[in-house]
Amino acid sequence: MIGLINIELYKIFRKWRTYIGFIAIAVLVSVIQVAMLVEGQRSINFMTHNLQQSFILVGNLLNGYLVSHLILNTLVIHIPFLITLVAGDLLAGEATSGTYRMLITRPVSRISIVTSKFLAGIIYTCMIIFFLAIFSLGLGLSIFGSGDLLVVQNGTIIVFSKNDVLWRFLLAYCFSSLGMGVVASLAFLFSSLVENAIGPIISTMAIIIIFIIISGINIEIFRAIKPYLFTNYMNGWRLFFDDPIDIKEIVKDSLILLGHIFLFFGSAALIFQKKDILS
Amino acid sequence: MKEEVLSDEKIIEVQNLSKQFKEIRAVDNLSLNVYKGDVFGFLGPNGAGKSTTIRMLLSLIKPSGGNIKLFGKSLKENRIEILKKIGAIVEKPDFYGYMTAYKNMEILGKISGSNISKKRIMEMLELVGLHKRYKSKVKTFSHGMKQRLGLAQALLHEPDLIILDEPTTGLDPQGMKEIRDLIIYLSKEKKKTIFLSSHILYEVELVANRMVIIDKGHAKVEGNVSDLLNSNKLKVTFEVDEIEKAKLLINDTSWMKMLNSIVGNKLIFLLEPGEISFLNKLFVENNILVSAVIPTRSLEEYFLSITETVSK
Numbered sequence: 388m389i390g391l392i393n394i395e396l397y398k399i400f401r402k403w404r405t406y407i408g409f410i411a412i413a414v415l416v417s418v419i420q421v422a423m424l425v426e427g428q429r430s431i432n433f434m435t436h437n438l439q440q441s442f443i444l445v446g447n448l449l450n451g452y453l454v455s456h457l458i459l460n461t462l463v464i465h466i467p468f469l470i471t472l473v474a475g476d477l478l479a480g481e482a483t484s485g486t487y488r489m490l491i492t493r494p495v496s497r498i499s500i501v502t503s504k505f506l507a508g509i510i511y512t513c514m515i516i517f518f519l520a521i522f523s524l525g526l527g528l529s530i531f532g533s534g535d536l537l538v539v540q541n542g543t544i545i546v547f548s549k550n551d552v553l554w555r556f557l558l559a560y561c562f563s564s565l566g567m568g569v570v571a572s573l574a575f576l577f578s579s580l581v582e583n584a585i586g587p588i589i590s591t592m593a594i595i596i597i598f599i600i601i602s603g604i605n606i607e608i609f610r611a612i613k614p615y616l617f618t619n620y621m622n623g624w625r626l627f628f629d630d631p632i633d634i635k636e637i638v639k640d641s642l643i644l645l646g647h648i649f650l651f652f653g654s655a656a657l658i659f660q661k662k663d664i665l666s
Numbered sequence: 667m668k669e670e671v672l673s674d675e676k677i678i679e680v681q682n683l684s685k686q687f688k689e690i691r692a693v694d695n696l697s698l699n700v701y702k703g704d705v706f707g708f709l710g711p712n713g714a715g716k717s718t719t720i721r722m723l724l725s726l727i728k729p730s731g732g733n734i735k736l737f738g739k740s741l742k743e744n745r746i747e748i749l750k751k752i753g754a755i756v757e758k759p760d761f762y763g764y765m766t767a768y769k770n771m772e773i774l775g776k777i778s779g780s781n782i783s784k785k786r787i788m789e790m791l792e793l794v795g796l797h798k799r800y801k802s803k804v805k806t807f808s809h810g811m812k813q814r815l816g817l818a819q820a821l822l823h824e825p826d827l828i829i830l831d832e833p834t835t836g837l838d839p840q841g842m843k844e845i846r847d848l849i850i851y852l853s854k855e856k857k858k859t860i861f862l863s864s865h866i867l868y869e870v871e872l873v874a875n876r877m878v879i880i881d882k883g884h885a886k887v888e889g890n891v892s893d894l895l896n897s898n899k900l901k902v903t904f905e906v907d908e909i910e911k912a913k914l915l916i917n918d919t920s921w922m923k924m925l926n927s928i929v930g931n932k933l934i935f936l937l938e939p940g941e942i943s944f945l946n947k948l949f950v951e952n953n954i955l956v957s958a959v960i961p962t963r964s965l966e967e968y969f970l971s972i973t974e975t976v977s978k
Contacts, residue, residue: 496745664721
């Protein structure tokens with residue numbers, strides 16, 4: 388299995404589209420950091436205007452942690468698209484290029500093929516998030532330096548000591564990987580159904596956008612279905628920036644996301660097992 | 667061309683194989699046997715079900731009914747073990763275009779679970795004449811080069827059975843001859859069993875010892891190529907000077923039953939080889955000048971006669 392995963396990773400990283408995700412993140416993070424460098428202090432002053440009337444704020448509020456936290460907030464909208472570019476191509480790409488035939492006539496079980504491809508997709512997803520973490524925190528801390536993190540959580544301003552922040556970021560990025568894993572799994576499921584990667588990419592993004600919109604509209608009928616939308620749990624990384632941390636909620640959200648991953652992957656594996664290779 | 671069943675050990679045993687795609691029955695109760703050492707020609711017109719059958723033999727698609735045994739074992743239950751002994755090209759060979767020929771071979775070898783050495787990969791590339799292009803990306807290859815690379819990958823893990831689906835498609839005449847020579851080499855020198863599907867019937871006639879002709883998903887004839895050809899009547903064209911006189915002469919005789927068609931002043935008969943001279947003599951003795959006698963017999967003629975009969 389490790390050999391097969393290595394081969395799949397080799398295939399992923401030999402394709403130009405794989406690097407679009409890394410390049411896009413580098414550009415996105417850089418642009419936000421530059422914007423914060425220019426406008427950040429004014430935004431901070433605006434945010435803490437009321438607070439400054441009652442308290443004296445000392446230290447560096449516009450720091451690498453704050454910028455990284457802002458960047459992490461963009462995750463739900465932008466990163467899924469970068470993930471689907473690769474995950475949607477994992478199976479459908481083989482059909483498009485006609486290499487399914489070559490692959491499946493090898494003495495290896497279909498379940499091994501589909502599992503290795505899926506795991507390679509998940510590894511890629513984790514690498515994207517890891518890259519985001521390193522680039523965002525690294526660049527942020529080197530430009531803005533360290534400091535206490537000021538977070539607005541459910542209308543409340545929480546200030547975390549700079550020594551109490553890094554582990555929260557690490558766990559938040561891990562949780563984000565889980566959320567993005569659901570996106571990758573969904574794109575992978577669609578990829579098992581069709582013979583062109585465009586379909587899975589568009590379908591996955593359409594579902595994510597629709598779910599996010601439904602989650603955001605505060606009317607009764609949408610509130611009722613909100614718990615069943617996986618996008619609702621993808622922002623669970625924010626729970627790590629709460630005080631105290633709601634462990635139960637984090638575990639529940641994690642299990643729901645994991646359940647979705649298993650459901651989507653299981654369906655893809657079942658479809659792939661039964662699939663007639665006609666391409 | 668080999669002329670007999672070489673072994674009684676069945677390598678491929680297909681019984682009542684069927685495949686239904688919604689309303690289309692692509693393969694319909696097909697049965698065939700391929701014996702060890704055979705070069706087995708698998709013939710049929712477009713849409714006859716050849717590729718579907720090959721895909722079922724390689725477990726790319728699942729049969730709707732029937733049994734497939736390879737090397738005496740059920741394909742369904744021993745898929746991985748069986749595929750270790752098979753090398754195949756299914757329709758046009760496609761590769762990862764963004765990788766080199768060598769890397770494609772290396773990856774396919776690794777997926778097969780075989781410890782394929784660099785030497786072995788280079789030997790196979792040399793066998794198909796691609797060793798000088800081993801560093802080139804496959805996307806720069808012509809169709810013919812991909813076809814040859816397809817053969818190289820099929821042979822990479824030293825399979826006992828080689829399944830080739832239209833292996834010479836897109837090749838120039840020299841390339842086609844090279845592939846034919848390679849098939850003969852693999853059969854005679856390496857003692858491989860070869861299952862060869864081809865539209866170029868002449869090719870099958872040259873290299874195969876046994877064959878099956880399929881049409882509309884089921885086998886029309888199966889047997890030794892030489893036996894099937896010899897048992898078949900020849901299509902013989904008699905070019906005569908007086909066509910009406912010739913027609914009158916054979917009218918109400920048994921020759922009339924053998925008359926296939928009339929084109930201008932040409933009478934086309936389906937005859938046994940020994941009957942040609944008798945008919946020629948009949949015309950000459952009745953003062954009908956025969957300017958040409960053109961017998962044609964090839965697998966192509968046979969193939970067409972079989973499939974045309976089916977169509978009628």
